[in-house]
Amino acid sequence: MSSIKKIVVVGLGYVGLPLAVALARKFTVIGLDVDAARIAQLIAGHDRTREIAGEALARTTLTFTQSAEDCRAADVYIVTVPTPVDAANQPDLTAVIAATRMIAQAIDPAKRPTVIYESTVYPGVTEGICGPEIERAGNLQRGRDFRLGYSPERINPGDKTHSIDQITKVIAGEDEEVVEQLAEMYGAITSGGVFRAASIKAAESAKAIENAQRDINIAFMNEVAQILSKIDxxxxxxxxxxxxxxxxxxxxxxxxxxxxxxxxxxxxxxxxxxxxxxxxxxxxxxxxxxxxxxxxxxxxxxxxxxxxxxxxxxxxxxxxxxxxxxxxxxxxxxxxxxxxxxxxxxxxxxxxxxxxxxxxxxxxxxxxxxxxxxxxxxxxxxxxxxxxxxxxxxxxxxxxxxxxxxxxxxxxxxxxxxxxxxx
Structure with missing residues (x-):
């Protein structure tokens, strides 16, 4: 019998909503978003991202909320908020830190929940920034009161072939028990299975290089286009x-x-x-x-x-x-x-x-x-x-x-x- 009784997905955008809907088919899931208009639209059965059809929203058992009070004492928290860059092209972790602080206040140490980050970050953020912030904001101790995991998102907007229920999920945790918990949870929703990364930093790095590789290859094509334009x-x-x-x-x-x-x-x-x-x-x-x-x-x-x-x-x-x-x-x-x-x-x-x-x-x-x-x-x-x-x-x-x-x-x-x- 699963030990996962309650999951909270923080952030219901292109990544969080499809994940929360998929998880809700197997688990009790609460979806939290600070955007009141977004929550109202989802409750009304409309997803402006067009990732989830209205009939699927009508069928889901997922609970939508904008209140952190509804998210207390979960077994798993999953962070799927945006991680953009600022005007100087430096990482902007504002949303991740805000979600982290909210989770810190919601954690019940007796449950020893797992906090999983899906948001794209640079290697070391989960353990070096987010973990310490949970400890500080919640007066908690990692390992004793909560544990950390990472599973990079792979949502490709508009792609119905590589959807959350078909892709391979890379998973990583701070110990073997966390890894197996993630394998149970993600394995329950995807036919693509899970891949156990060697460490949280390895999983963070995999996500970073997947997109950097595409960016570099497209840049080569763009430079070729610029060269060829000179000879018409x-x-x-x-x-x-x-x-x-x-x-x-x-x-x-x-x-x-x-x-x-x-x-x-x-x-x-x-x-x-x-x-x-x-x-x-x-x-x-x-x-x-x-x-x-x-x-x-x-x-x-x-x-x-x-x-x-x-x-x-x-x-x-x-x-x-x-x-x-x-x-x-x-x-x-x-x-x-x-x-x-x-x-x-x-x-x-x-x-x-x-x-x-x-x-x-x-x-x-x-x-x-x-x-x-x-x-x-x-x-x-x-x-x-x-x-x-x-x-x-x-x-x-x-x-x-x-x-x-x-x-x-x-x-x-x-x-x-x-x-x-x-x-």
């Missing part, structure tokens, strides 16, 4: 040929944002710098990817002969077919175009207009019926991929330019008067 060759044509080799890695160029790939390498580089190591490779990739929006804007402006005009950017979310606006790098493209004098309008069929205005100060438009000197396909949403050819042509002025950053219209036969550009 599309990187998409080159990739089509290169992919015929059996061991070619099919990474693609583009704007790198989101909550992981555009952020996690900075956590790894922060640790490196703390240890006196200069992380040249990691930061070089970050510099290329962070500068991609401005480079695209400059390349397009040059292609237009330095003449500014009316521009439309299609897509603001960090990837296709999701409403997630976190760390959108399309806004870098918009900002640079405006610096160059272009009158820029933006559109996105999935992102929340209020969130766009709140986070980036932009007001999305419905582009139907308007024509533009420059139309940029920045995010390959299904609605844009499937846009009828005549509708696409109607967006572009007779002598205007169509820029296809994701290669989604590269096979379209368009009016030859339209000036076409692609990475």
């Amino acid at each position: 060759v599309s990187v998409w044509d080159v990739l089509a040929a290169a992919r015929t080799k059996w061991n070619f890695l099919p990474f693609e160029p583009g704007l790198v944002g989101g909550h992981c790939i555009g952020v996690d390498p900075y956590y790894l580089s922060h640790l490196a710098q703390q240890l006196g190591h200069d992380p040249q490779f990691i930061l070089s990739g970050r510099a290329i990817n962070d500068g991609m929006g401005a480079w695209i804007a400059d390349a397009l402006h040059e292609r237009l002969g330095g003449k500014a005009g009316k521009a439309l950017v299609l897509g603001l979310t960090f990837k296709e077919d999701v409403p997630d606006l976190r760390n959108s790098r399309t806004v870098d493209l918009v900002a640079r175009l405006r610096e160059l004098g272009h009158r820029v309008e933006v559109a996105d069929p999935l992102a929340d207009p209020d969130e766009i205005a709140r986070e980036y100060g932009l007001s999305p438009v419905d582009p139907g019926g308007s024509r533009y000197d420059l139309v940029i396909g920045a995010v390959a949403h299904g609605e844009y991929r499937d846009l009828a050819t005549d509708e696409l042509e109607k967006l572009v002025e007779s002598d205007g330019m169509l820029a296809d950053l994701k290669g989604m219209w590269r096979d379209r036969q368009l009016n030859p008067a339209i000036n076409r550009w692609s990475l």
Whole structure:
């Protein structure tokens, strides 16, 4: 019989909600989020992240709350709050520390609960920062009153194939008993099984390098695209040929944002710098990817002969077919175009207009019926991929330019008067 009677998941965003819903199929689970509006929406059966369907929310036994009082005396606490970077690209652990302090007040030492962190951190944070903070804030002793575990999140927004109930969960704990507890809990909800990492630091490191590896590979593709643009060759044509080799890695160029790939390498580089190591490779990739929006804007402006005009950017979310606006790098493209004098309008069929205005100060438009000197396909949403050819042509002025950053219209036969550009 399981010793896990009550689980609290702290943070109900893209990571926490799918995890809490999955766990609630097997255990008694409380989902805590400090955002009152978020809790109200979930209780009403609406998930604005589109990760959990309304019918699944209606069926779940998960209890939603914004009150820490409801979270006392649990057997397991799981922290899934955001870990962004600040304006200087330094790790921002504000939300993690706040969640940690809340848990410290909720712990019943008699239960000796396990506190598991899923939030992405740099190696050493769980044991070196979070554990001591629980001790301090709750007047508790690690090992005697609570124990620590780590299991890196692997949620990929919009990906229904690699969902929480199918992926392999990496787990780690401060002792073997904790590891087996995590194996029991996570093993109960995923067909992918669990992998027991050698240590908590090893599990933290695995998460950091997974995303840093993707970031570096995408940076290589972006640099290749920049090089090839100088000889008027599309990187998409080159990739089509290169992919015929059996061991070619099919990474693609583009704007790198989101909550992981555009952020996690900075956590790894922060640790490196703390240890006196200069992380040249990691930061070089970050510099290329962070500068991609401005480079695209400059390349397009040059292609237009330095003449500014009316521009439309299609897509603001960090990837296709999701409403997630976190760390959108399309806004870098918009900002640079405006610096160059272009009158820029933006559109996105999935992102929340209020969130766009709140986070980036932009007001999305419905582009139907308007024509533009420059139309940029920045995010390959299904609605844009499937846009009828005549509708696409109607967006572009007779002598205007169509820029296809994701290669989604590269096979379209368009009016030859339209000036076409692609990475």
